[in-house]
Amino acid sequence: MPQTLLITGASRGIGAATAILAASQDWQVAVNYASNSLAADGVVRQIRAAGGVAIAVQADVSIEADVLRLFETVDAKLGRLDGLVNNAGVVDLAQRVDEMSVSRLSRMWATNITSSFMCAAQAVRRMSTKYGGNGGAIVNVSSVASRLGSPAQYVDYAASKAAIDTFTLGLAKEVASEGIRVNAVRPGIIDTDIHASGGDPGRAARMAAQLPLQRAGTADEIAQAILWLLSDQASYTTGTLLDVAGGR
Ligand code: NAP
Numbered sequence: 130m131p132q133t134l135l136i137t138g139a140s141r142g143i144g145a146a147t148a149i150l151a152a153s154q155d156w157q158v159a160v161n162y163a164s165n166s167l168a169a170d171g172v173v174r175q176i177r178a179a180g181g182v183a184i185a186v187q188a189d190v191s192i193e194a195d196v197l198r199l200f201e202t203v204d205a206k207l208g209r210l211d212g213l214v215n216n217a218g219v220v221d222l223a224q225r226v227d228e229m230s231v232s233r234l235s236r237m238w239a240t241n242i243t244s245s246f247m248c249a250a251q252a253v254r255r256m257s258t259k260y261g262g263n264g265g266a267i268v269n270v271s272s273v274a275s276r277l278g279s280p281a282q283y284v285d286y287a288a289s290k291a292a293i294d295t296f297t298l299g300l301a302k303e304v305a306s307e308g309i310r311v312n313a314v315r316p317g318i319i320d321t322d323i324h325a326s327g328g329d330p331g332r333a334a335r336m337a338a339q340l341p342l343q344r345a346g347t348a349d350e351i352a353q354a355i356l357w358l359l360s361d362q363a364s365y366t367t368g369t370l371l372d373v374a375g376g377r
Contacts, residue, residue, distance in 0.1 A: 131182065133207045134359070135159040135199070137190050137248060138217030140169035142321030143270060146348035147214055147355050148172050152181030154356060159203045160185045161217065182207070190217050190244035191236075200251040209263070212359050213252040215245040215293075216270040220327035223282045234285055241289035242296070245269055249300060249311075257307040264308025266359045269297050270351075271313040273374045283327065290315075294370055301368030310367040312358045317374025320345045341376025 134151050138144040140162035148158045149172065158176060160183055162169035169185040176183040184206050188199035203210060218241045221233055249267055256265035274287035275294050294313060301311035318340065324332035333345035354373045357363055 131155050131157045132211035133157050133159070133203065133209060134212040134214065135161065135203050135210060135248075135252070136214040136216055137161045137244065138163070139214075140165045140172060140185075142323060143316065143319060143348045143351045143355075144214070144216040145172045146352040147216065148183065149175060150349065150352040150356050151359070152176040152183055153179065154360075156212070156359075157182035157207050159183070159199075159207060161188055161190065161199060163187070163189050163217070190248060191239035193247060196244070196247045196251060200248075200255070204255075210252060210255045211263070211265045213248060213265070213267045214270065214355055214359070215248055215267065216355075217244060218270060218272075218289075218323075220283055220286050220323055222328045225281055226284050229285060237285045237289050238292075241286070242292045245293060245296060249296075253300075253304055253307075253309060256309050257304055259307045262308070266363075267300070267309065267311045268355050268358045269293050269311070269313040270355070271297070271315045271370065273315045273317050273372055273377055275315065277377075297370060298368050305367055310358075310363070312363070312366060312369045312371065314351060314354045314358065315370055315372045315374065316346060316351045317372070317377040318345045319348060319351055321348055344375065346373065346375055 134156040139148040139160040173183045173185045186202050188195035256262040271293040272290040275290035279287040297313040320333040337344045
């Protein structure tokens with residue numbers, strides 16, 4: 130019997146790679162996206178062409194009403210939830226802390242932190258044995274930025290990921306006895322569109338020589354770690370922050 134997985138921000142990058150890999154491992158997948166319906170439909174089409182089950186669901190996960198609609202849509206179309214990947218996240222243009230506006234900070238906290246709390250809350254209400262559920266697994270996508278700080282680039286982003294690390298530790302302990310494991314993956318520099326959205330499309334290629342493994346990682350290398358944490362092979366792993374960062 131296939132299990133149901135919701136991945137936020139799965140139209141592109143790490144989320145898309147995770148959706149495609151999950152579908153090949155017998156998960157039926159809800160592919161959430163914010164605005165790029167073309168990309169989300171492409172992921173769903175690729176999964177269906179390979180014989181998998183997937184749906185695309187638009188929802189801005191920084192907005193509570195959208196999160197509620199997202200989970201209700203998954204309930205109605207795919208059935209009982211077994212896993213959540215809190216992957217949607219944004220960076221911003223390089224700035225020093227003394228230049229950052231409050232509106233920039235508010236968007237960063239809402240998109241990278243509040244979204245993960247809201248989605249996890251909905252997932253716990255469906256998966257926790259306390260609510261009559263069958264258990265499940267949550268993987269949060271953090272970043273090694275949480276321990277590097279990203280000076281003169283985006284300290285706000287790094288701090289948002291540090292919040293995700295602490296969120297992972299706390300939630301893992303809160304729901305461990307209710308059948309839910311909660312872990313985080315902390316990617317290093319991965320070759321996706323996110324660097325262009327931070328105004329630096331060449332970042333992954335430029336940084337390669339400075340990384341211990343001498344290259345940026347791929348979205349699929351992060352997806353592999355996420356799928357392991359979701360799987361029964363990781364049955365004794367909870368509250369863990371797994372760095373997948375090429376030694377960075
Ligand atoms: P990406 O290529 O820029 O893709 C971002 C995805 O998130 C897209 O699917 C986008 O949807 C979605 N998204 C953005 N805001 C959203 C919102 N408010 N609601 C719903 N979906 C939203 O990013 P990525 O590099 O794959 O990053 C994925 C995660 O990995 C992020 O949490 C990021 O911080 C983390 N990470 C990335 C790297 C890296 O080097 N790439 C390193 C460390 C951590 P649309 O397509 O609709 O815009």
